[in-house]
Amino acid sequence: MDKVDVMRLFARIVERRSFTLAAQDLQLPRSTVTEAVKRLETRLGVRLLERTTRQVRPTLDGEAYYQRCLSILAEIEEAEAAFTGARPSGPLRVDVHGVLARYFMLPGLSDFLARYPDIQLRIGEGDRYVDLVREGVDCVLRVGKPSDSSMIGRQIASLVEGTYASPEYLQRHGVPTSPNELDGHRMVAFASSASGHVLPLEFQQDGAVSEHRLPYAVTVTGAEMYVATARLGLGLIQVPSYRVRENLADGSLVEVLPGFPPTPSPVYVLYPQNRQLSPRVRVFIDWLSAEFAARLPAAS
Secondary structure (H helix, E strand, C coil): CCHHHHHHHHHHHHHHCCHHHHHHHHCCCHHHHHHHHHHHHHHHCCCCEEECCCCEEECHHHHHHHHHHHHHHHHHHHHHHHHHCCCCCEEEEEEECHHHHHHHHHHHHHHHHHHCCCEEEEEEECCCCCCHHHHCCCEEEEECCCCCCCEEEEEEEEECEEEEECHHHHHHHCCCCCHHHCCCCCECEEECCCCCCECCEEEEECCEEEEECCCCCCEECCHHHHHHHHHCCCCEEEEEHHHHHHHHHHCCCEEECCCCCCCCEEEEEEEECCCCCCHHHHHHHHHHHHHHHHHHHHHC
């Protein structure tokens, strides 16, 4: 194992906080990982890692060495790609919002893998907070403006939203013609996965945005359940228009207050601030951005 390979190994141990997980990620025997770190610490003459029964964490020297490793490894990848024309390769771990992935990522995924056959893609599905460095994830796909200052966010799309309800619901409660006519109406509550708080309905009118919190009997945390409960007539919902295209076509949902739309929802790819983008992450983000651009007009 040469010095560059040892740097990659050490960086993965720091990120995963585990010899075992790092070994699994890099498909190496754990004994090889342990021996490589011992030799590295002996060669440098410093202790780089603190080991406990539960976790491995870098010492102050280890953290400094880790940051240098990230910079050097990124420069090596860039240099090799520039001078050899090598295609991006290696493992790529991403975490995606499942609904977005099904509509915008999965349809063209086979083309991406055919274009970059040396990339090994591992996809996690969720909408929770992900510690990218600790969990060894390269980037995540999320809806909404990022609040974590340790992450760099690249906006790749903006989703047009609308307000929707079932015909049965509107028969019972009436069809409002403005947000001021929502007295007596109900909503399906959507709880934010980040805060747990129920999100209000919002409407744009004359350049201003108004928020309305209506009574509700059901609270959901997932996009699929949100649409399903609206189809059952349990209240008004607000979702990106691509999500209900088929429901509008078959009549199970109807758009309400189209002249007062919610604000569009931005879509971001997030990656760690302290990590220079590797070629494989960069081509994935560029491809994903193109997929959204190509599919959004048809999905809106």
